[in-house]
Amino acid sequence: MLYREALNLAIDEEMKEDKDIILLGEDVAGVGGTFRVTEGLLAKYGDKRVLDTPIAELSIVGNGIGMAIGGLRPIVELMTANFSLLAFDQIINHMSKLPYMSASKIKLPMVLRMPQGVSKQLGAQHSENYENMLSSVPGLFVFAVSSPAYAYFALKKSIQMDDPVLFIEHELLYNKKEDFSLNEDIDPFKARLVKEGTDITIISYLKMLDDTLSVIDEIEKELKCSCELIDLCSLNPVDYASLEKSIKKTSRVVIVEEGHRMGSYGAQIISWAVEKLFYSLDAAPLRLCGENVPIAYNRKLELASIPTPDTIKRDIIFWGRQSGL
Amino acid sequence: MDDELLEDLYYYMLLGRYFEYGAKENYLQGNISGFLHLDIGQEALSVGAMKAFEGDVFTTYREHVMAIARGISIKSVMAELFGKIDGVSKGRGGSMHMFSPELNFYGGDAIVGGHIPNAVGCAYARKYQGIDTGTLVVFGDGATNCGAFFESINIASVNKLPILFLCENNKYAIGTHISKVSSFEKQAQKAKIYMPTMEVDGMDVVAVYETVTQAQGYIKEGNGPIFVEAMTCRFEGHSISDSNQYRSSQEMELCKAQDPIEKLKAHINKDVAKSLEQKVINEIEMAVKFAKESEEPDIKDLKKYMYTQEGLKHVI
Numbered sequence: 001m002l003y004r005e006a007l008n009l010a011i012d013e014e015m016k017e018d019k020d021i022i023l024l025g026e027d028v029a030g031v032g033g034t035f036r037v038t039e040g041l042l043a044k045y046g047d048k049r050v051l052d053t054p055i056a057e058l059s060i061v062g063n064g065i066g067m068a069i070g071g072l073r074p075i076v077e078l079m080t081a082n083f084s085l086l087a088f089d090q091i092i093n094h095m096s097k098l099p100y101m102s103a104s105k106i107k108l109p110m111v112l113r114m115p116q117g118v119s120k121q122l123g124a125q126h127s128e129n130y131e132n133m134l135s136s137v138p139g140l141f142v143f144a145v146s147s148p149a150y151a152y153f154a155l156k157k158s159i160q161m162d163d164p165v166l167f168i169e170h171e172l173l174y175n176k177k178e179d180f181s182l183n184e185d186i187d188p189f190k191a192r193l194v195k196e197g198t199d200i201t202i203i204s205y206l207k208m209l210d211d212t213l214s215v216i217d218e219i220e221k222e223l224k225c226s227c228e229l230i231d232l233c234s235l236n237p238v239d240y241a242s243l244e245k246s247i248k249k250t251s252r253v254v255i256v257e258e259g260h261r262m263g264s265y266g267a268q269i270i271s272w273a274v275e276k277l278f279y280s281l282d283a284a285p286l287r288l289c290g291e292n293v294p295i296a297y298n299r300k301l302e303l304a305s306i307p308t309p310d311t312i313k314r315d316i317i318f319w320g321r322q323s324g325l
Numbered sequence: 326m327d328d329e330l331l332e333d334l335y336y337y338m339l340l341g342r343y344f345e346y347g348a349k350e351n352y353l354q355g356n357i358s359g360f361l362h363l364d365i366g367q368e369a370l371s372v373g374a375m376k377a378f379e380g381d382v383f384t385t386y387r388e389h390v391m392a393i394a395r396g397i398s399i400k401s402v403m404a405e406l407f408g409k410i411d412g413v414s415k416g417r418g419g420s421m422h423m424f425s426p427e428l429n430f431y432g433g434d435a436i437v438g439g440h441i442p443n444a445v446g447c448a449y450a451r452k453y454q455g456i457d458t459g460t461l462v463v464f465g466d467g468a469t470n471c472g473a474f475f476e477s478i479n480i481a482s483v484n485k486l487p488i489l490f491l492c493e494n495n496k497y498a499i500g501t502h503i504s505k506v507s508s509f510e511k512q513a514q515k516a517k518i519y520m521p522t523m524e525v526d527g528m529d530v531v532a533v534y535e536t537v538t539q540a541q542g543y544i545k546e547g548n549g550p551i552f553v554e555a556m557t558c559r560f561e562g563h564s565i566s567d568s569n570q571y572r573s574s575q576e577m578e579l580c581k582a583q584d585p586i587e588k589l590k591a592h593i594n595k596d597v598a599k600s601l602e603q604k605v606i607n608e609i610e611m612a613v614k615f616a617k618e619s620e621e622p623d624i625k626d627l628k629k630y631m632y633t634q635e636g637l638k639h640v641i
Contacts, residue, residue, distance in 0.1 A: 059473070
């Protein structure tokens with residue numbers, strides 16, 4: 001099943017069960033979603049439940065919040081995280097705070113989905129990653145899924161929850177294929193152990209996880225060591241217990257992410273690791289992330305702004321050698 | 326309008342007025358902190374609209390009187406201003422954030438215009454659920470200049486949503502006169518290409534009550550949205566920290582000459598008016614006493630309401 005098909009199936013199954021679930025966003029109905037995630041749902045559930053909205057992100061999210069207040073369970077799609085900036089007042093001042101400010105009198109059972117990341121030459125205004133900012137907002141749950149199985153299980157869980165959930169996808173993962181059983185027992189709040197190892201804990205999520213996995217054999221061969229690769233999946237809250245277990249075993253930690261270095265999401269993970277596990281570490285942690293620069297249109301410049309399989313391999317090997325591996 | 330309803334409107338306006346006096350006094354004594362946006366002078370709009378409208382209500386940070394007129398107890402509203410555990414939002418919200426889903430009252434929003442898209446979404450929910458009473462959203466003239474407002478009138482109109490846009494035009498966006506920030510003196514101009522509009526004297530509670538009732542009738546017939554503009558005048562500054570220097574004493578005199586409570590008092594039996602006033606004074610005294618005696622929230626519950634109980638299991 002493809003990543004986008006897994007998302008579609010999760011939404012479809014939940015909509016079938018509960019007529020309070022409403023889908024809204026730009027081009028989600030007639031077109032079936034820019035990335036084809038909502039394909040076929042208009043025909044199945046009709047135009048009262050699958051809504052094409054104006055290109056007005058503030059209202060798309062704001063209306064979703066109002067629908068949830070009114071007793072529905074909206075699934076809101078933003079075409080990309082880049083446009084979420086227009087809705088930040090709604091996401092941060094309303095979606096994350098209304099339950100708290102009302103002492104839980106207001107419940108917001110809603111999911112806000114959005115893809116992000118560097119795709120291919122989409123330019124500076126269509127290539128950003130905002131999980132760092134969004135994960136720092138108290139009151140939201142934030143998932144960032146890397147695999148079709150996790151896309152399916154985490155989205156189902158998100159839809160079923162009575163809390164507001166931000167669901168981050170990556171534009172280059174929609175056609176990623178993976179076979180999995182729908183009967184698996186997956187808890188998306190738990191980090192996924194992608195590959196076991198003993199010497200380095202590498203933490204990642206979304207597309208960087210795949211890029212890291214693609215060069216992990218070479219890293220191991222070069223450093224003559226074994227790497228453990230962990231997919232965070234839930235960015236808020238963080239499954240620190242799983243990370244702690246792994247880092248205590250390996251004594252070395254690396255995080256690979258696409259966002260800009262300044263204020264990056266991984267900075268929080270590294271900061272936690274240093275504060276909490278300082279005496280378990282045999283080497284200074286390594287943070288691989290994007291440069292502090294808007295993403296250029298030119299392909300060479302674009303790739304130079306983010307980690308790639310080549311630079312991930314190069315940088316981890318260099319760091320590994322320096323740190324005594 | 327029958328005497329009973331008139332007396333009810335009078336009572337709630339008076340209760341609102343004295344509540345605000347009590348809030349101001351306690352703010353100055355240091356019992357209340359933060360922002361305090363008093364509704365003194367605008368009670369006709371707050372009470373008339375809340376009493377007339379049956380459905381869901383979304384409103385702004387100047388909300389004490391609306392919350393009270395909607396039926397939230399003055400004790401819990403006052404305790405919220407004091408930040409106490411018996412406050413309507415258990416001390417988490419404060420003056421600008423009061424909610425009561427059981428009374429279809431959804432706050433209490435401190436971002437100018439930010440609640441309007443929420444009200445539109447709720448109106449969609451009501452239409453989808455086949456509930457015809459619709460949604461009332463109250464906002465000031467200042468909010469009609471922000472993007473959220475324009476997006477909302479468009480979406481409400483294209484989807485024929487059951488929503489009443491009620492603009493409280495007191496001519497000031499915080500301290501800036503509307504003529505400096507809007508092309509129109511009457512903000513209904515902005516809405517009238519999308520939906521029918523009505524204008525009402527916002528200083529006349531009977532007129533507000535009747536206009537809102539009529540507008541809700543229009544919504545109930547499934548006609549879609551409607552816009553009502555109420556011309557009002559606030560007697561105080563934007564918030565308690567605003568010294569109101571931007572309005573001349575002459576302007577303030579004209580403003581106060583329209584006092585909605587005095588206006589209605591002429592139609593209320595003198596003895597009744599007198600006894601209602603004494604009743605209100607006693608009630609406010611009790612509410613302040615209640616708020617003072619109420620406990621502070623427990624620090625161990627700092628994060629308690631961030632998520633639902635089920636959600637909290639994933640966090641703690």
